[in-house]
Amino acid sequence: MLNNDHPIESIPAFVLGALDADEAARVAAHLAACPSCRAEAESFRTVVGMLPYAAGAAEPPARVKRQLFARIAATSAESAVPAAPERPVTPPSHSAKPVRWAVPVMALSLALALGFGAATFEARAQADRLAMELATSRQTLGLVETQLAESRQSGAEVAARLMASQQQLAHTQAQLAESQREVLALQEAGQQGEQFVSFIAAPQTVSRTLGTTGQAPDKASARVFMQPGHNRLVVLIHGLHTAEPGKVYRLWLARDNQAVAIGTITVDEDGIAELAVDAPEPMDTYDQVMITLDAMDMTTRPSDEVIFEANL
Amino acid sequence: MSRLSSPATGLSTAEDEALLARVARSDSNALEVLYERHARIVYATALRMLGNAELAEDIVQETFWRVWRRSGSFAAGRGQVAGWIFGIAHNxxxxxxxxxxxxxxYAHGEQEQQALIEQTDDRGDVTSTAIERERRRVIVAALAQIPPEQREVLELAYFGGFSQSEIAQRLNSPVGTIKTRTRLALQKMRDLLHAQQMSAEDLHD
Structure with missing residues (x-):
């Protein structure tokens, strides 16, 4: 219920959490944009925040608190654990490396300085050691390359997973769009319903109960609503069976014994049908209305299976 | 608008905000103090709404779990911490x-609920604190002053968890009437609590 577009009447129920979801959403949207209504809501929130005290106080069993704090302790422990193994493991030899290389080089220059002959043996030993170092380095390099390849592979896996997530996201977005379309359709249906009701409730609308024939089910009833000088008419029907296959209920208007097919009527499984149509001419120019059960394609004249009829 | 805090309860409100700020910094001791302060009311409310001790215990645990995880989302200066906690529990x-x-x-759930203002007997209520008893006295007194048909919709909405259209159906009245009663009830309660706060402040000046 709106008051100058401010949902004054609904704000208290909103604060109590007592609105249906769609109306609650409308009020929430309004509050987000309207400081005065927001202040109004806040003032009620203070009252509502006191209501629980009216229920009294009761000590919950001790296990509730135990479980709560065990749950909290478990999550803080969980969040503390991953920190340790995340630190990269660095080989302790790393910083010593330049020294390790420097020693044989220095030894080799020393050997050269001392004289080639005397130094040959020494130099060969150094060369052997260098070769070993080189082999070790190659091995390390190989290991790094393997690791790199593995990382690339897991990189590919991550990319694949990312793609899957993106697909999922696209899917979710599509679903969201679908839901939005449904909401729009529902809103539209709601508006149609409102138009229906406002037509029937309008002061200038007159209504006429249609007479049943021997071919109508026992409790069948039909009523037409129309406005003098206007083409619109609304028909409400209760207690009718759904039409058998190949047949259809059809509404006819007649004047001077000339009947015009106005529209077909679908009866739902509860036996209820409603139809709103515009006749070709204003309603007060017709003198008869009837509803017949016709063959699907018979639109030139009504069948003999008349269910309802009335003079206008 | 008017924040409800008589001098006796004003201190506890400020303390609550300080505690919640500590909770936001992952101080579980502060959460424990908040629990000690408010779990009894949360539990009693949940018991009243759900009529089932086991479910009510779950509500208490989940409420304070959410206080722990969402303490940062409380806007300080906008309403009371207690009201915020009760709001989580109520939802x-x-x-x-x-x-x-x-x-x-679903067929049961229509547990006969004792009317709130008939529950004012505090004898044997050893668990509640002075603040709880004072707030209860204030709210029950205010409830007693609004017309019964307004009190009824208020109770059905808050403690029954019924929507306005469900209440309209139950009471066989138009939704518009129910909404108006709800609004009048809360407006009157707001005025009564405000007056109560004023007189409490006068008393202390």
Whole structure:
């Protein structure tokens, strides 16, 4: 219920959490944009925040608190654990490396300085050691390359997973769009319903109960609503069976014994049908209305299976 | 608008905000103090709404779990911490009630509830603190002053967890009437609590 577009009447129920979801959403949207209504809501929130005290106080069993704090302790422990193994493991030899290389080089220059002959043996030993170092380095390099390849592979896996997530996201977005379309359709249906009701409730609308024939089910009833000088008419029907296959209920208007097919009527499984149509001419120019059960394609004249009829 | 805090309760409100700020910094001791302060009210409310001790215990645990995880989302200076906590609990209870009512088996749940203002007997209530008893006295006194038909819709909405249209159906009245009663009830309660606060302040000046 709106008051100058401010949902004054609904704000208290909103604060109590007592609105249906769609109306609650409308009020929430309004509050987000309207400081005065927001202040109004806040003032009620203070009252509502006191209501629980009216229920009294009761000590919950001790296990509730135990479980709560065990749950909290478990999550803080969980969040503390991953920190340790995340630190990269660095080989302790790393910083010593330049020294390790420097020693044989220095030894080799020393050997050269001392004289080639005397130094040959020494130099060969150094060369052997260098070769070993080189082999070790190659091995390390190989290991790094393997690791790199593995990382690339897991990189590919991550990319694949990312793609899957993106697909999922696209899917979710599509679903969201679908839901939005449904909401729009529902809103539209709601508006149609409102138009229906406002037509029937309008002061200038007159209504006429249609007479049943021997071919109508026992409790069948039909009523037409129309406005003098206007083409619109609304028909409400209760207690009718759904039409058998190949047949259809059809509404006819007649004047001077000339009947015009106005529209077909679908009866739902509860036996209820409603139809709103515009006749070709204003309603007060017709003198008869009837509803017949016709063959699907018979639109030139009504069948003999008349269910309802009335003079206008 | 007017924040409800008589001098006696004003201190506890400020303390609550300080505690919640500590909770936001992952101080579980502060959460424990908040629990000691408010769990009794949350539990009693959940018991009243759900009529089931086991469910009410779950509500208490989940409420304070959410206080722990969402302490940062409380806007300081906007309402009271207690009201915020009760709001979390109330929403959880409403969710549970709507879940129950949407089940095809749902038929019970219409536990006869004792009217709130008939529950004012505090004898034997050894668990509540002075602040709780004072707030209860204030709110029950205010409830007693609004017309019974307004009190009824207020109770059905807050403690029954019924929507306005559900209440309209139960009481066989138009939704518009129910909304008006709800509004009048809360407006009157607001005025009464405000007057109460004023007189409490006068008393202390």
């Amino acid at each position: 959880l209870c409403i969710d549970e009630l709507r879940r129950q009512r949407s089940r095809p088996m």
